[in-house]
Amino acid sequence: MAELVRTFCPRCGRDSDTKIAVTPENAKYKCPECGSIHYGIPKQRGPHRTCFRCELLFGDNWVPAALADWERIPSDNICTVCEEEIAKMEDTVKRGGVYWRCEDCSTTGTFPPDHSIAIEARKKLGAPAPDKLGLDLNKDNCPVCNKIIMGLDDPTLT
Numbered sequence: 051m052a053e054l055v056r057t058f059c060p061r062c063g064r065d066s067d068t069k070i071a072v073t074p075e076n077a078k079y080k081c082p083e084c085g086s087i088h089y090g091i092p093k094q095r096g097p098h099r100t101c102f103r104c105e106l107l108f109g110d111n112w113v114p115a116a117l118a119d120w121e122r123i124p125s126d127n128i129c130t131v132c133e134e135e136i137a138k139m140e141d142t143v144k145r146g147g148v149y150w151r152c153e154d155c156s157t158t159g160t161f162p163p164d165h166s167i168a169i170e171a172r173k174k175l176g177a178p179a180p181d182k183l184g185l186d187l188n189k190d191n192c193p194v195c196n197k198i199i200m201g202l203d204d205p206t207l208t
């Protein structure tokens with residue numbers, strides 16, 4: 051039987067209690083170009099899977115590397131904290147909130163139903179609750195990039 055290794059949540063990075071076998075999907079890779087370490091196959095960026103630092107295309111020249119004792123690989127499932135967070139976000143959106151995702155920092159979140167951006171976006175795009183609605187933000191209007199406390203300083207809709 052293959053050796054089982056410790057894992058982390060692929061969504062938030064929290065340590066997980068589950069141990070799984072290393073597969074080509076969750077192995078550790080070192081970018082052949084810049085040497086960046088990736089746990090699991092590099093994430094999809096646009097149409098391709100590329101290195102997060104130098105944007106080298108993932109391919110046959112990427113070979114799985116050995117894991118150190120302390121290293122963890124991404125788990126197959128997200129953790130219970132993330133599951134709860136996702137359920138909460140789904141509920142917020144059903145009640146009139148709006149999902150958002152930042153293209154620059156990859157953070158995701160929701161604007162609550164009574165937030166001016168949620169109200170404005172649903173009106174502008176003709177998508178009343180409980181329809182799903184999501185907005186793409188970037189470093190110019192992302193609350194995380196701009197360290198905005200939600201509700202005090204509204205990022206502007208683009």
Ligand SMILES: [Zn+2]
Pocket residue numbers: 059060061062063064128129130131132133
């Ligand atoms: Zn998680």
Ligand SMILES: [Zn+2]
Pocket residue numbers: 081082083084085086101102103104105106
């Ligand atoms: Zn690279």
Ligand SMILES: [Zn+2]
Pocket residue numbers: 152153154155156157188189192193194195196
């Ligand atoms: Zn951001």
